[in-house]
Amino acid sequence: MTKAELIFIPSPVIGHLVSTVEVAKLLVERDERLSITFLIMRLRSDSKIDSYIDSVSAACKRMRFIDLPKDEPDPNQANKHFLQLIEAQKPHVKEEVSKLVSHSELSHDSPTLGGIVLDMFCTSMIDVANEFGVPSYLFYTSGAAFLGLEFYIQALHDEQKVDPTEFKDSDAELVMPYLRNPLPAKVLPSVILIKEWLLALLDHARRFRETKGIIVNTFEELESHALSSFSNGNTPPVYPVGPILNLNRDGDRDTGSDRSNKYKDIKQWLDEQPQSSVVYLCFGSMGSFDMDQVREIACALEQSGHRFLWSLRQPSPQGMMEAPTDYANLQEALPEGFLDRTMEIGKVIGWAPQIDILAHPSVGGFVSHCGWNSTLESIWFDVPIAAWPLYAEQQFNAFQMIVELGLAVEIKMDYRKDHFQTDGNKNIVTSEEIERGIRCLMELDHEKRKKLKTMSEKSRKALMNGGSSYIWLGRFIQDMMDNIA
Template sequence: MTKAELIFIPAPGIGHLVSTVEVAKLLVDRDERLSITFLIMRVRFDSKIDSYIDSVSAACKRMQFIDLPKDEPDPNQSNRFLFQLIEAQKPHVKEEVSKLVSHYELSHDSPRLAGFVLDMFCISMIDVANEFGVPSYIFYTSGAAFLGLKFYIQALHDEQKVDPTEFKDSDAELVMPCLTNPLPAKVLPSVMLNKEWLPAVLGNIRRFRETKGIIVNTFEELESHALSSFSNGNTPPVYPVGPILNLNTDGDHDTGCDKSSKYKDIKQWLDFQPLSSVVYLCFGSMGSFEVDQVREIACALEQSGHRFLWSLRQPPPQGKMEAPTDYVNLQEALPEGFLYRTMEIGKVIGWAPQIDILAHPSVGGFVSHCGWNSTLESIWFGVPIAAWPLYAEQQFNAFQMIVELGLAVEIKMDYRKELLNTDGNKNIVTSAEIERGIRCLMELDDEKRKKLKKMSEKSRKALINDGSSYNWLGRLIQDMLGDMP
C-alpha cells in the first residue's frame, strides 16, 4: 500500500486556516494512505492560531504543522502585503519540503510526496511544487459561482480585450456562464475594479489554469448551475466537497482566558428567549464599523422591536491592517441610554461563538457580512440572512444569496468598507434601511423559510455516505493518488 503525503499551504489568518484544516481532516479520515503536512505562515495581528493548532494537533493523527520563519513585510506599508508575504516564503517552503523528502528517502515505509494543496491566495507556490515534480491543487475557500466569475473576468480581459476597471461606478450588467441572472457591475469585488490591483488578480486567475484541480467549499445542490458551467473543459477539474465547516468550534478561540464564561452568559440569555425570535448581528473576524454607523444600527434595532444579539467590535486605528477588538466600554460607541432601554430584548456582546449561536433554536435571523464561511453556516443551520457585505467577494456572495438563490434578504448589497481604510468610510447605511432589512428578515414568509430548510437538509446529506460531496471527495483522492509521480 503506497502512502502519500500532501503539502498544504493555507493563506495566513485563522479564517483560511480553519476551513483548510477541515478539508484536510476529510481527506485523512477517508483514506488511511494519506498524511498531510501544513506549512504555516504567520501574521502578527492574528493571535488565535497557536491555540487552534494545539487543539487540532492533539486530535488529528497523520497531520503535522510546521511554522515557516516570520518573514513578514509591514502590512501598513503596502497594499500588496499578502502577495509580498507569500513570495517571501517560497524559499522557506522549498527548504521545508526538501527536508521532508530527504527524510522519506531514508525510510522504506515513509510516504511519497503526492502534491501540494494551495490556498487560492498562495497560487505562486505552484513554482515550488513544479520544482519537486508534483501536481498542485487549489483549495478554494469561496463558492463555485465566484470561481466562475474570476474565470469570466480573466477571459473578458484576455480574449475580448475588455478592461474590467471601466465597470467602476457603472450601471452595467454582466451575463456570464456561472450565473442564471445578469450580475450588476456594482457588486464586483473592489480588486477587479482597481487599476493597481487588477494585474495581480488576473495573473492569479491565469495560474489557476495550471493546476491539476480546484477543490471548492460548496456542494452540488447549492450551486448546480455554477458547477455545470465548468464542464466545457476550459478549466481544471472542479471538486465540490463542502460544506466544509468547523462545527466543533475548536477554531473559534477567544484571545482572552474567559471564553467559557462569555459563552455560558450568551447561552443562558438565548435559553430564555422564545423560539426563532432573536436576530443575530455579526460581521466576521475582520468586520467593524465607525461610531456613526454603530449608532444607526442601534437605532434600527431599537425601532424594530425585535430581540437581538449583537456582536459589536471596535475597529482598528485608521489605515492599520489589524483585527477588530472588543470594546472595553460599549457605551463609548452606543447612543446614550441604549443598553438600558433595550435590556429586556437585546444583548450586545464582543466576541461571538458563531456556530453555537446559529445552532440555538431561539435565533431566527442573521444580519451578516456574507463571508462564505458564515453563508454556509447559515444554510447548515437554516437561519436566513439579511445581507450587509463589507469587502472582498462579499458583495457578490450577497447577490448570489438574494437574487440567484433566493435564500436571503437585502440590507445593502452594494455597500463597501475596505479592510485597509485610510480616509474613513463616508458610506453610511441609515437606520431606516437597516430596520427595513431586519423586519424583512424576521418576518420572512413561510415559502422562503421552507426553501432554506430544504437547502439546509441537502447541505447535511451532501457529506454523508453516497452524498454528492462524499462522492466528489472520493473522486479527488482517486485522482490525487493516480497522479503520484
C-alpha cells in the first residue's frame, strides 16, 4: 500500500490556518494512507494560533506541525509586510522539504511525498515544489466565484490589455462567465484597483494556473454556476470540498481560560432570550470601527428595538496592521448611557465565540463583514446575513450573497475600510442605513428564509457520505495518488 505525505503551507493568519487544518483533517480521516506536515509561518506571536495548534496536535494523529524560523521584514514597509514575510520563508521551506525528502529516501517505511499544498497567498512556494519535482496544489480559502474573478482579471489584463485599476470610482459593470449577473466595479476588491497590489494579484493568478489542482472551500450546490465555468480546461482541476468549518472550536474552550468564562457568560445571556430574536453583530478577526461609526451603530440598535449581541473591538493604532483588541472599558467606546438604556435587550461583548453564537436558537440574524468563513458558517447554521463588508474580497462576497444567490440583505455592499485607503476620506454608514438593514434582516420574508434553510441543509449533506463535497474529496485523493507515479 503506497503511503503519501502532503506538506501544507498555510498563510500566517488564523482564518486561513483554521480552514487549512480543517481540510487536512478531512483528508487524513478519509484515507489512512495519508499523513500531513504543516509548515507554520508567523507574522508575530499569537496565543490564539498557539492554542489552536496545540489542541489540534493533541487530537489528530498523522498530522504534525513544524514552526519555521521567524524573519522580520522591513518595518518601514508595513504594506508589504505580509507578502514579504512569505517570500522570506522560502529558504526555510526548502530546508524542511529537503529533510522530508531525504528521510523518505532513506527509510522504506516512510511515505512518499505526494505534493505541496499551498495557501492562495503562498504561490512563490511553487518554486520549491518544482525544485524537488513534486506536484503543487492550491488550497483556496475563498469561494469559487472569487477564484473565477481572479482568473478573469488576469486574463483581462494579460490578453485584452485592459488596466483594471481604471475601474476605480467607475460605474462599469463586468460580465464574466463565473457570475450570472453583471458585477458592479464598485464592489471589486481594493487590491484590484491599486496598481502596486494588482501586480501581486496578477502574479498569484498566473501561478494558480501552474498547479496540479485547486481545492476550494465551497460546495457544488452553493456555487454551481461558477464551478461549471471551470470545466473548459483553461484552468487546473477545481475540487469543491467545503464547507470547511472549525465546528469543534479547537483552541477556544480551554478549561478555566478567560475565553471559557466569557463563553459561559454569553451563552447564559443567549439562553434567556426568545427564539430567533437576537441580531448578532460581528466583523471578523480584523474588523473594527472608529468612535463616530460606533456611535451610529449604537444609535441604530437602540432605534431598531431588536435584541442584540454586539462584538465590539478596539481598532489597532493608526497605520498598524495588528488585529483589533477587546476594550478595557466598553463604556468609553459607547454613547453615554447606552449600556444602561439597552441592558434589557442587548449585550456588548469583545471577543465572540462565533460558532456557538450562530448555533444558538435565540439568534435570528447576523450583521457580518462577509468574510468567506463567516458566510459559510451563517449558511450552515441557517442564520441570514445583513452584509456590511470591510476589506479583502468581502464586497464581492456581499454581492454574491445578496444579488447572485439571494441569501442576504444589504446594509452597504460597496462600503470599504482597509489600509489601502490613502485619501483620508471618512466613510460613515448612517444609523438610518444600519437600522433599515437590521429591520430587513430581522423581518426577512418567508421566501428568503426558506431559500436559506434549503441551502443550509444542502451544505450539511455535501459533506456526508455520497454528498457532492465527499465525492470531490475522494476525487482529489485519487488524482493526487495518481500524480505521484
